[in-house]
Amino acid sequence: MVLELQKPRPIWQIMFSTHHTDVGLLYLIMSLAFFFMGGVLALFIRIELFLPGPQIIADSMTFNRMFTVHGTTLIFLFILPFASAVGNYFVPIMVRYKDMAYPKLNAIAFWMLPPAGALVWLGFADFTWYAQPPYSVISAPAPAADMWIFGLKIIGISQVLGSINFIVTILKCKHPDLPLSKMPLMAWSFLSSSLIVIVAIPTFAAALLMLLTDRMGMSGFFDPNVGGDPIAYSHLFWFTFHPEVYVLVIPAIGMMYEIIPRFSRKPIFSHSSGVFAFIMLAMVSFASWAHHMYATGMSFTEKTVFMVGTLAAVPASAMHVFNFLATMWGGRIKFATPMMWSVGGIALFFAAGAGGVVNSAMPLDFITHDSYWVVGHFHLFVMGTIAFGSFGFAYYMFPYVTGRMYHEKLGQVHFVLSFVGAILVFFTQHILGLFGMPRRVYDYPPFPEWIAMNQIITMGAVLLAIGAAIWLGNFIYSMGRGKPADMEDPFKLGGKYYYPYQQKTPHHD
Amino acid sequence: MSEHGNWAEWVYIGVVCALLVWVGAEAWNVERLVEHVPADAEVIKVTGQQWFWSFEHEDGTKEIGELHVEKGKAYKFEVTSKDVIHSFNIHDYVVLIDAVPGRINIVWFVPDEVGEHEIQCREYCGLLHYNMRAKLYVEEST
Amino acid sequence: MRSKIGLLVVFTIIFIIPTLNYAFAAGDEPGEYLDRRVVIWNLFFRMMVVAFTIGAVVSGTMVWLVWRFRESNPNAKPTKYEETGEW
Incomplete structure (x- = not known):
């Protein structure tokens, strides 16, 4: 692997480079920057909800804009680009090719994201990341809403281009000596998530265009006043974004497949069941989208179909958990920071999955729908599983990217604070939902239970924030002044099996 | 890869699938029970708009921001919206259905105790979504 | 194979x-x-009983795994893959 930060180079050489590790580095830096920006918004939201009545945010409009941009940022500008960063670094190495299949396209796909992020942040729209019409058509203020639509449009194109690149790299540029069945599971995870993107995203792209023409008054696809149907948008949206959930989670599981065997000093328990589970997830992800819409007045038959489709995704996820635990069984596990994040992520993945099974049961929707239960549930996935896997992998990559070691103890403190914080925040949010608090509210009536639970959640959020601050300090300090890493074996595991170490790709600039 | 049997994984997958079948069957059964509206349920038309609820009883009485019902009677809510999507929710009675403009959605319940309960909007609907509330009064039957 | 498919169709x-x-x-x-x-709510609590039971089993297994197979455990011994360094 190339040590981008150790070998001094002028910054424009990295910015205008098309080499996969350089583009990966750009993705990495941008995604982490957006993680901290979105996290700050979350902190504002939590402080506002600490007590009933206005606290630090002046009015509900500002609050609504904040949670909209919080969600949009963390999903589209943190999680997805982070996965692209990891894929850019590792997929070419894993398939033993000198670069991504289309290096220029790769750089273009990255450089579409900063303008898209700027559109989302400068617009600061208020209609939630879901942009549900008719609200987004007749009520949401311009130009924020239109800027959001264009921003998401650009992100969608960038994602499709990136996915095409991954698929071609893996299927066409793979070394002839390496059969698909022997390809590392992390490369498999990128193959399956990219395939989902290719199939899912065009639907949302179409829905965004329809939303835009509706807003301009040229059409009425989603406006019931002129004969449109707002529920049609929900179908189009969730047809893309339920599979998209798996696009987010599959690379994170792939990262854990990289870390867990390495630190357990054992090969993965079953490579073939991992591959099978990835393919299963990619297919079944398309069978469950309307479970987000039980409350929109669906018929009993429709609900039953989508409940079965949702439950069908569970065995594949359960196979991954089994694979992880069976790999750890009988190993000699080194609990360095990346391994701690992965194991914590698996624990929360199980909790999120169990909550998901309960969610899919149709009648329970009357209790949980659009309440804080849902907020807790999907945050357990995106923060507890996906971000935990990603953070662990960020620590794992750190020596390869910078040539230096991060501070191990501080990394572990970051993990412990985040794990405790995540449990406090997201488990309490489940209970708060059972007490009936709706999501996306600026203020709430002073029921004593609601107040108490909101305060617990806010304190957990502060723990998460402290952990993230420690992380930022740790990485910035170690980048320049950390101990030089032993590039043969930075984590002192003893194996001689390191992709990055085997990498001999020269720059082609 | 490594040399080991797969029986443990098969047993595990079997247990997972059995549990899922149980969840699905239970949920299906309960949903079937709660979806069937009794034949003699009284209709209340519910309309959501930014940012209040209005109700119309079968006899034509209209109420805004509060709803009076009688204990022990079945009520069928016909829920719709005038502008954007809202969600009609009486959490204490586990009543929840979206109010979608251009559609009439149905949910029903039988209040069984005299008391006051919160009615709220659960779907994000803009500026005062957080304050789109009403009160449900369950009264002794006459 | 064919008889299996036939059986499946009949089933x-x-x-x-x-x-x-x-x-x-x-x-x-x-x-x-x-x-x-x-x-x-009864349905909810039935499911919670099952979910928490399974949760106890899974998290118990994980805690035991972490405790038993950490490298600092006195009983920890090198895996057979460490001899060759390939895993």
Whole structure:
């Protein structure tokens, strides 16, 4: 692997480079920057909800804009680009090719994201990341809403281009000596998530265009006043974004497949069941989208179909958990920071999955729908599983990217604070939902239970924030002044099996 | 890869699938029970708009921001919206259905105790979504 | 192989299709008075009992794995893959 930060180079050489590790580095830096920006918004939201009545945010409009941009940022500008960063670094190495299949396209796909992020942040729209019409058509203020639509449009194109690149790299540029069945599971995870993107995203792209023409008054696809149907948008949206959930989670599981065997000093328990589970997830992800819409007045038959489709995704996820635990069984596990994040992520993945099974049961929707239960549930996935896997992998990559070691103890403190914080925040949010608090509210009536639970959640959020601050300090300090890493074996595991170490790709600039 | 049997994984997958079948069957059964509206349920038309609820009883009485019902009677809510999507929710009675403009959605319940309960909007609907509330009064039957 | 497919077809016709028909047809006949609070919350608590039982088993397994197979455990011994360094 190339040590981008150790070998001094002028910054424009990295910015205008098309080499996969350089583009990966750009993705990495941008995604982490957006993680901290979105996290700050979350902190504002939590402080506002600490007590009933206005606290630090002046009015509900500002609050609504904040949670909209919080969600949009963390999903589209943190999680997805982070996965692209990891894929850019590792997929070419894993398939033993000198670069991504289309290096220029790769750089273009990255450089579409900063303008898209700027559109989302400068617009600061208020209609939630879901942009549900008719609200987004007749009520949401311009130009924020239109800027959001264009921003998401650009992100969608960038994602499709990136996915095409991954698929071609893996299927066409793979070394002839390496059969698909022997390809590392992390490369498999990128193959399956990219395939989902290719199939899912065009639907949302179409829905965004329809939303835009509706807003301009040229059409009425989603406006019931002129004969449109707002529920049609929900179908189009969730047809893309339920599979998209798996696009987010599959690379994170792939990262854990990289870390867990390495630190357990054992090969993965079953490579073939991992591959099978990835393919299963990619297919079944398309069978469950309307479970987000039980409350929109669906018929009993429709609900039953989508409940079965949702439950069908569970065995594949359960196979991954089994694979992880069976790999750890009988190993000699080194609990360095990346391994701690992965194991914590698996624990929360199980909790999120169990909550998901309960969610899919149709009648329970009357209790949980659009309440804080849902907020807790999907945050357990995106923060507890996906971000935990990603953070662990960020620590794992750190020596390869910078040539230096991060501070191990501080990394572990970051993990412990985040794990405790995540449990406090997201488990309490489940209970708060059972007490009936709706999501996306600026203020709430002073029921004593609601107040108490909101305060617990806010304190957990502060723990998460402290952990993230420690992380930022740790990485910035170690980048320049950390101990030089032993590039043969930075984590002192003893194996001689390191992709990055085997990498001999020269720059082609 | 490594040399080991797969029986443990098969047993595990079997247990997972059995549990899922149980969840699905239970949920299906309960949903079937709660979806069937009794034949003699009284209709209340519910309309959501930014940012209040209005109700119309079968006899034509209209109420805004509060709803009076009688204990022990079945009520069928016909829920719709005038502008954007809202969600009609009486959490204490586990009543929840979206109010979608251009559609009439149905949910029903039988209040069984005299008391006051919160009615709220659960779907994000803009500026005062957080304050789109009403009160449900369950009264002794006459 | 062929007999297996045949068996599957027979099984589908005999069991699965009637089950699906029954499942999807429900919802036409008028219902009876029932307290939806009781029915729905009971379902919720039944599922919670199962979920927490499984959660206890899974998290117990994980805690034991982490405790038993950490490298600082006195009983920890090198895995057989460490001899060659390939895993």
